[in-house]
Amino acid sequence: MTDLETYRHPALAIDLVILAIHDGHLCAVVLPRDDLGKETYALPGGFVHHDQSLDQTVARVLAEKTGLTGLAFEQLATYGDPARDPRGHVVSVAYLALLPAPLRAAGLPLAEIRVTWPGEAGGPASAHLKGTPLRLAFDHAAILGDTVKRLRGKIDYSRIAFSLLPARFTLRQVQEVHEAILGRPLLKPAFRRKLLDRGILRDTSEMQTGNAHRPAALYELVPPTLE
Amino acid sequence: MTDLETYRHPALAIDLVILAIHDGHLCAVVLPRDDLGKETYALPGGFVHHDQSLDQTVARVLAEKTGLTGLAFEQLATYGDPARDPRGHVVSVAYLALLPAPLRAAGLPLAEIRVTWPGEAGGPASAHLKGTPLRLAFDHAAILGDTVKRLRGKIDYSRIAFSLLPARFTLRQVQEVHEAILGRPLLKPAFRRKLLDRGILRDTSEMQTGNAHRPAALYELVPPTLE
DNA sequence: TCAAAAGTGTTGATACTACACCCATGG
């Protein structure tokens, strides 16, 4: 076996796709990176230190670059093209984290972007900041595209949609999250029934108030029974 | 930015889950690794060299350790627990490759194992060689478990099942592949119809011969139209 | 009283399950 320490191998990093719903659009946290070009942005990321697990690294980078702690995350995929980083060979493991709606306004020093989607198939995503297209560094447009594809595939049977919502939410809010991720409108009655039939929501007897229309019932997620 | 070359970071490797159907069971290629313990086996793997892409590394390891070339593969997930390899911190990207039925007998210098599955939920897989349980090195049991879970999730809408079959096959053979991956029997009429309704098979006008029953029609996969 | 959004009922179409049955071949 080769000596692990002296062997020349690529550097290892993690990149974070931190998503939130803003104005009915799916948005990702990006950081300005003027060192990589004018008006260039990149996903938050950082190197994996020796003897640190990937999960530890994600938690560290989350805290250091965004100040967020205690967020759930899951691994997406690993990108290893030697040319993806002009500074050298850096293999990066992409992770997904979801930002519950109330955390958005917590004064984060972060730019937010819109992720649009050309057509229904795969491919890189395009990013917009306040309506104008955004230049993304490295292969981060491809990472965002893969992320949305993955989200669309599992939103129906997983609980990820609720990670983008506050602890108590209306059914319409859940529908908005689904529509933002799928990029198309959904029919309200069908959506409501399918959601309630899953048996994962409990109707708190509280109501949303302050709107100029009939108040909506507030639901909460019941903890998962061991599957 | 830290100097990429002198920075101390984990080593990077890839591991291969090479699957085939044998005797109606899902099997994976493993290699004996007496250096890691008595009667211990591991998935084929190798280190990622500097300035080599992950795909290049997979192709290289496939050729070096199994002699296989030209096989399609796809990324599974990345495992980075510092304790997963007792020799040091090695982060490994797992890849899946599928072995078409006729290649199985091509005199590969490889042991094959059965991967059984306890229950329906996730968790590590258990491996068996000729009926007796097998000791797997590292976290390779977990990798195999995750792989089967992933396969089950996408077998219905992807073409992976056909990568385990020869170029021409009977519908029953396709069903056997699905049953091996899902670990449960399927109803023949429903399976046939769903498969044919996908419109991805063409009926070659040839028939399977030599069996003591009605001959089955041989089908072939039509190339995917750009999705 | 009106606008707006919450929430429910109904209907036709589609897809799936489960079983019964027929067909073609080797022995």
Add this chain to the structure above:
DNA sequence: CCATGGGTGTAGTATCAACACTTTTGA
């Protein structure tokens, strides 16, 4: 002519899309 597996028909059920409709609030 029998055993074996290939291949098809059908009836009952669950699911889903689409639309119409009623309800409840703030202004």
